[in-house]
Amino acid sequence: MDTILKVKNLNVELDSEKIIENLSFEVKEGDVLTILGPNGAGKTVLLKTLLGVLPYKGEIEWMPPTHHPKEIKIGYVPQRLPFIKDIPMSIEEFFKLKEASKKEIKEILNSVGFKENFLNKKIGELSSGQFQRILVAWALIRNPDVLLFDEPTSGIDIGGEETIYTLLAKLKEKRNLTILLVTHDLSVVFKFSNFVICLNKCPICQGIPKKVLTPEILYKLYGEEVKFYEHHRH
């Protein structure tokens, strides 16, 4: 598979505080890359930098995938949108902010498991699980090549969490997606991804999760012993 993203010597500084230092990695087409680290490690900042909304030093190079050699399209699923529930808005209107057609909206809603009668539902009335699915669907409008996903587990009950990962796995197959995922949940890394970057401001490790995530590395990453280091497989 071809390389879709090359990052070299990435440094990010916000309010004269170093958030990310000397990070280099590559992502191949079809990868599911997890960015793992404790709170405040700079995971979300890394995602936003890759998205192009934060200033940085170093190199970030996105390369268009082979099957349509035009410009690469990136979908972004933010961690949370705390203000959206204060704005009266239907689901259809939320998608129209992205200039999606009604047909497109219906298709996308179907693919994340919603029926058409959801179009007129008010965003503020959704459960957090439903809202997260809507955010995934929103990111999928215009068929992105890459999905950047910030902390999919946060604020969702186990049932909802289960569906968001099965849903992501399904969508990845169907849509040829490359996925970059921020998490602090180890089970997600083992179950779902084929490449991991451990980050605590400085890069700590990167590679295939089962090979690189040793107890020593995890100790270094989280600064304490992590007992739960490989999720039992079903």
Next chain:
Amino acid sequence: MEHFLLSLITGIFIGGVAGYLGTLMLSKRMALVAGPLGHLTLPGIALALLYGFDVSLGAFPFVILGIILIWLFEMRTKLPMEALTAIVFASGVAIAFLFLPIEQVETALVGDISKVSFWDTLLVSFLCLFLFLIIKKIYSKMTLINISEDLAKSEGVEVKKYNLLYLGAIAIIVALGIKVVGGLLTAALVAIPAATSRNLSKNLFQFSLFGLLFGVISSLFGILLYKFSALPAGPLVILVSTLIFLISLACKRRQ
């Protein structure tokens, strides 16, 4: 009668657009910003009253100054907006009272819509139509920015450009708003119709439409009440708006 009609038209145009813009300001959690901006214009209003030119014209440079201050505070520092509100409020009112002629105090503080001429009305109507079209054009992108600037940027929205247009629209509506409600009550002119609308609307279309309608209705009935009473129009417009808000609260409870 002709004068009254001009007041009514002017009031309705300004009230409607203020309510419409107010919904965007409420989404951005900035609805009260029109307050300190209004207070800041008081020295300009005082100058206008002193030398006999249009109050909105006098207010405009001050409102621009206020917008620049807000921009500096919001974009450049982490200082809370309350600090700005307190400083601007105090300075604006204090400076104005240094030279505001005492018999003009009421006009400066709560407005005097009866003073508008035919040409004023024509100009205000044009400006309001222009503003309405600008706001309509930026509404969708601004809503996305209000939800999340990062999300908007990731969609390629030029956030700075839209924020500038939005702040410009606020400047104009505050400068016009002081004709109707003076320097003290501008926050109410934009915030109350929007808050009422949020209580009652199920979607964004209703939210913006009801904001505009409640702005229009408040001005209409406020100025009609002024015609049949000896009371000043500005406070009446705001009180009608408050009454509609209270009714909307009751309706919301029942839902």
